[in-house]
Amino acid sequence: MENAIDGILLIDKNEGESSYDVVRKVKSAFNARKGMKTGHAGTLDPFATGMLVILLGQGTKLSPFIMSERKVYLATVMLGVETDTLDPTGQVIRSSRISDLSPEVIEEKTRCFVGNIRQSPPIYSAVKYRGTRAYKLARKGIEFDLQTRTVTIDSLQIISVDLPEVTFKIKCSSGTYIRSLGADIARELGTCGHVKSLRRMACGSFDIESALNSNEIRAENDSKLRERVLDLRDALPVMQEIEVESLLADKIRQGYQPALADLFDSCDMIECKEGYAKIVERKSLLAIVALTGDRAAKSGKLKIERVFC
DSSP states (O other), X not given: OTTOOOEEEEEEEOTTOOHHHHHHHHHHHTTOOTTSOEEESSOOOTTOXXXXXXXXXXXXXXXXXXXXXXXXXXXXXXETEEETTXXXXXXXXXXXXXXXXXXXXXHHHHGGGSEEEEEXXXXXXXXXXXXXXXXXXXXXXXXXXXXXXXXXXXXXXXXXXXXXXXXXXXXXXXXXXXXXXXXXXXXXXXXXXXXXXXXXXXXXXXXXXXXEEGGGOOGGGXXXXXXXXXXXXXXXXXXXXXXXXXHHHHHHXXXXXXXXXXXXXXXXXXXXXXXXXXXXXXXXXXXXXXXXXXXXXXXXXXXXXXXXX
């Protein structure tokens, strides 16, 4: 396929666009045929801006690995007003008085959110409830309760306090709903609130400074857009690598499941960490594997998760 391209594209999404809007713009810019797979690794709500990782061709196979990366956000919480969507697009459902909160008081009261916490997804979200997207039920006025889930907040830093607004920098695990976190923070501060603005600053090793503004995605800019595509190997820069020779690479492409011993000539398995690793041939990504067990004692296990043609 002449228009096929494999890799990822880092886009700075603008307010008002859906994540799917950006995917469509990218496909149109590349004049992609229907056979070219395109997607994204982690939705941003239309009101939010910032890092959106677009997956191209075989890059779509990287989705679970990129989506599991830590994210960094800037979120401004508007205290005293809660909306049904927990963001500025919803209807006001509650208002409350705001006490005199100093940065020191806010910092003290929000420490409880750092670490593993339980949170409920917003009812206006894509989470499914008995097979139906929650936001579809919410729009129909149907009442339901979504199960809480455990997420991890690595850090929660106060950037500014200009009541009724408080801006935080948040580093968190995949699956964290910042809208829910904002509402929970407001309740901890003795009031209610919603996330007024949200910007994703980083995804894994990639920060927003490396991203292309979505306004610059245009069909006439095709060659420049292609220059911004990161190849498959570079899409997971911190994942450890195991380099293999062509003979073994060909066998893996044909469905061969290698043993640890097959890789000893290419990599000292004692030095490899438990977890995922990239198998690379001639600087190109061949596969992603899961490594488990005691490799030093040669009793570890290896399982291929994805193969890239």
